[in-house]
Amino acid sequence: MMYKRSFWLVRRRVSTSLRGSGDAFVPIESRPTEWNDWMADARRVAENALQTGDVPVGALVVGPLGERLAEGWNTRERDADPCGHAEIQALRAAAQRLGSWRLEGCTVVVTLEPCAMCAGAMVLARIKRCVYGASDPKGGFLGSLGNLGEDARLNHRFLVVGGIEAEACAAQLRAFFRSLRRASKAARG
Numbered sequence: 462m463m464y465k466r467s468f469w470l471v472r473r474r475v476s477t478s479l480r481g482s483g484d485a486f487v488p489i490e491s492r493p494t495e496w497n498d499w500m501a502d503a504r505r506v507a508e509n510a511l512q513t514g515d516v517p518v519g520a521l522v523v524g525p526l527g528e529r530l531a532e533g534w535n536t537r538e539r540d541a542d543p544c545g546h547a548e549i550q551a552l553r554a555a556a557q558r559l560g561s562w563r564l565e566g567c568t569v570v571v572t573l574e575p576c577a578m579c580a581g582a583m584v585l586a587r588i589k590r591c592v593y594g595a596s597d598p599k600g601g602f603l604g605s606l607g608n609l610g611e612d613a614r615l616n617h618r619f620l621v622v623g624g625i626e627a628e629a630c631a632a633q634l635r636a637f638f639r640s641l642r643r644a645s646k647a648a649r650g
């Protein structure tokens with residue numbers, strides 16, 4: 462009985478925050494411009510990945526008061542690490558900085574829609590919101606192939622705001638893959 466009641470309280474608090482915040486599903490055109498600034502910042506962070514031949518994906522963790530807590534970029538090639546995604550790096554750095562794995566009230570800003578691993582890590586970190594740029598129809602799990610952020614079966618849910626500066630974020634990725642193709646063509650002669 463106690464379990465049931467506390468579960469209901471959690472559910473209620475989450476659904477109230479989803480309904481009350483009012484900023485989750487507003488059309489992109491009328492979004493506050495602050496997310497655009499954070500997204501431009503995340504794209505600059507993504508540039509770090511280029512030095513090691515990694516796909517340029519960048520992420521930030523923004524604290525409850527709008528403070529920039531941490532950044533991360535894709536280091537899969539650099540570290541030979543299948544889990545070296547930008548969001549994981551940023552979540553770890555933010556948790557280290559706060560001295561807690563709970564990132565309540567925090568927002569993750571990332572240039573590409575998170576995969577299932579990263580969306581799952583955001584559930585575990587209890588974040589408040591994820592703001593992403595370009596959609597990933599082949600791997601994204603915050604809207605494209607599923608939505609781990611808004612799955613009522615999980616014990617935590619968070620707000621998902623997709624499509625912020627989507628074109629600029631997609632262009633950054635396209636430029637990277639274009640340069641890869643050029644390099645391999647040149648290598649072949």
Ligand SMILES: [Zn+2]
Nearest residue numbers: 546575576579
């Ligand atoms: Zn990921």
